[in-house]
Amino acid sequence: MIPVTCFKGQKLALFGLGGSGLITAKALVAGGARVTVWDDAPKRISAAEAEGLPAEDLRDFDWEGVSALVLAPGVPLTHPEPHWIVKLAIEHGVEIIGDIELxxxxxxxxxxxxxxxxxxxxxxxxxxxxxxxxxxxxxxxxxxxxxxxxxxxxxxxxxxxxxxxxxxxxxxxxxxxxxxxxxxxxxxxxxxxxxxxxxxxxxxxxxxxxxxxxxxxxxxxxxxxxxxxxxxxxxxxxxxxxxxxxxxxxxxxxxxxxxxxxxxxxxxxxxxxxxxxxxxxxxxxxxxxxxxxxxxxxxxxxxxxxxxxxxESFPGLHHRMELVAKTGHILFVNDSKATNADAAARALSSFDRIYWIAGGKPKSGGIEPLNAFFPKIAKAYLIGEAAEIFAETLKDHAPLAMSGTLENAVKAAAKDAAKDSRGEVAVLLSPACASFDQFANFELRGEAFAKAVRALPIVNQSKEVA
Incomplete structure (x- = not known):
């Protein structure tokens, strides 16, 4: 941790006690600041108090002599309208800053x-x-x-x-x-x-x-x-x-x-x-x-x-164009972070022949903006709530399968890719959707893809698993 000593002895208010907010409060206390914390979520307030941080509803706070309000980045500063804590700090002429500034x-x-x-x-x-x-x-x-x-x-x-x-x-x-x-x-x-x-x-x-x-x-x-x-x-x-x-x-x-x-x-x-x-x-x-x-x-x-x-030794980031396995002419790529069409476009542009696993909880705009990449799709395997919507968009452009689940899609895509004799192909999870219909977050979706890939016999027998 980096103790923040530049506010030593000074009175500060801190709002927002998520991951960065809690660490920021501890860093200020470690540096000698007098910090009072608050959050809209009672559980976070309790967690802060359990760490020994003084909590007080900042609507009832004495703002006299406060040097700064330290605000978590997720709290609206200007739009769609300033959060109540922001309005309160402005009313009292108190500077509003975040952890990067500290x-x-x-x-x-x-x-x-x-x-x-x-x-x-x-x-x-x-x-x-x-x-x-x-x-x-x-x-x-x-x-x-x-x-x-x-x-x-x-x-x-x-x-x-x-x-x-x-x-x-x-x-x-x-x-x-x-x-x-x-x-x-x-x-x-x-x-x-x-x-x-x-x-x-x-x-x-x-x-x-x-x-x-x-x-x-x-x-x-x-x-x-x-x-x-x-x-x-x-x-x-x-x-x-x-x-x-x-x-x-x-x-x-x-x-x-x-x-x-x-x-x-x-x-x-x-x-x-x-x-x-x-x-x-x-x-x-x-x-x-x-x-x-x-x-x-x-x-x-x-x-x-x-x-x-x-x-040459860069391993990449998890769930962002992550190479999970490479066996023969097939690349298995986890791009679960692609939760919208714009993000999926980056993955689709990177391969010439794709067995595409897509779908999940749909976002506005669907996959129509990806039309230019449809000729690259050898076959699409559609999952989750968006499957029928995506099928309607793709039906005249690429073969498709209504796979339902990610595990089914991986098995089917791998089987079809193994028969492809046109050179390198990618079995690509780039869903162009949020994960929340079947997974709590995109990380769990990506991990499920990787697990399903590594369970494939053709991958188990390969020495090229990433």
Whole structure:
């Protein structure tokens, strides 16, 4: 844990006692702050009290002399309307911040030379965060990974000058971090997301931009117009910018061409890494992630040849284009995290011939946006509540089976894929749906897929199980 000493002796209010909120409260207490906590959920309040944290309904709190309200990122700050605790803090003129801001203030307060690499974007944040962490570890660096990827930033090992902190930042977290100042700030891409929490696309993009605007060196994806405009504003501010792209070459930065990462600088272009044999970095979207990771490490002056070699051992993230097994010409890929069509598109674009397992609890829009990928589908195996809706969309485009359950779908897809003689094929779980009809979350769905795959006789007999 990182004790937060920059508020030592000061009076603070903290609202939101989920995973990050509870850790944040403990870190503040460990640093000597006087913290009073609260939550809308009574069970969380009880859990905090069991940890020895003083709890009080902040509607009845004495706000005199409060230095800050520390807010959990899941609590609405502005839209659809400010939470009651936010309104209360504003009424009393109290600053509202989050755990990422506390980390940044503490780093400055103790004068630490620890480097922060902060990553944001609409898509690819977690993979890029994990990839940067993997590369740094492989190159022998002392690295800590946290933030939106699942480990609260203040739960990481204490600040040390030699450490590098790789932190995934959601728009909610950035909104609560006014002095976010990474050594390297990475903005991957921007597309409509969380607009219910930010009001409109312009506000959402402006919040994301803060992460790179405060960085010493910015790494910015330029495949979408909004991000390209942000890169241009960084140039105008005379800030160092590494542009990255997966769709088109750039004149200054790192871009993907085929399966090669290329660096363009001073009018010259050269290949710096080849991703062709790395199953965990398939697809243009992973090419962008790899370009961002390469640029981030080069921004820290780490050797490019060693970075390129370290890509080869990247294991990928669970449930995100995760290679569960490879046997003969068949890849078994767990992309359970693809809970909507946009996410599934990234997986479908990465393979040429697909035995597609899809369905679950449907989301608005269905799979109509995936029409361009239907020619790649050798056969679809439909499960869950969305099966009939998806069947109606697919019926004139690809063979399909109403499998009902994930286990049935895996068995049938594997049997059909084994008979396919057209080269490499993928048995792909990329549901384009939420999991809640049959599984409590996408993680359990992905684990069920992996279990079913590993139980297959053709996989049991293979030595290539991942």
């Amino acid at each position: 980390f940044c203030r503490e780093r400055r307060h103790v004068g630490s030379d620890a480097k922060l690499i902060a990553i944001t974007g609409t898509n690819g944040k977690s993979t890029t965060t994990a990839l940067i962490t993997h590369l740094l570890k492989t190159l022998g660096q002392d690295v800590q990974m946290g933030g939106n990827i699942g480990v609260p930033v203040l739960a990481l090992e204490p600040l040390a000058d030699h450490r590098i902190y790789v932190v995934e930042c959601s728009s909610y977290q950035i909104d609560l971090a006014p002095s976010l100042d990474p050594a390297v700030g990475v903005l991957l891409n921007l597309s409509p997301d969380h607009l219910d929490r930010h009001g409109n696309m312009e506000s959402y993009a402006a919040i994301k931009e803060r992460l790179v605007a405060g960085a010493k060196i910015a790494v910015v994806g330029v495949d979408d117009d909004l991000s390209a405009q942000i890169a241009g504003r960084q140039d105008l501010a005379s800030m160092p910018v590494w542009r990255i792209a997966a769709e088109n070459p750039v004149s200054q930065g790192i871009y993907l061409e085929g399966t090669e990462l290329k660096q363009a600088a001073a009018g010259e272009t050269r290949s710096v890494a080849n991703l062709s044999d790395i199953d965990t970095l398939r697809g243009a979207h992973n090419g962008q992630n790899a370009a961002a990771a390469f640029a981030a490490l080069r921004a820290l002056d780490l050797p490019e040849a060693e970075i390129a070699e370290a890509f």
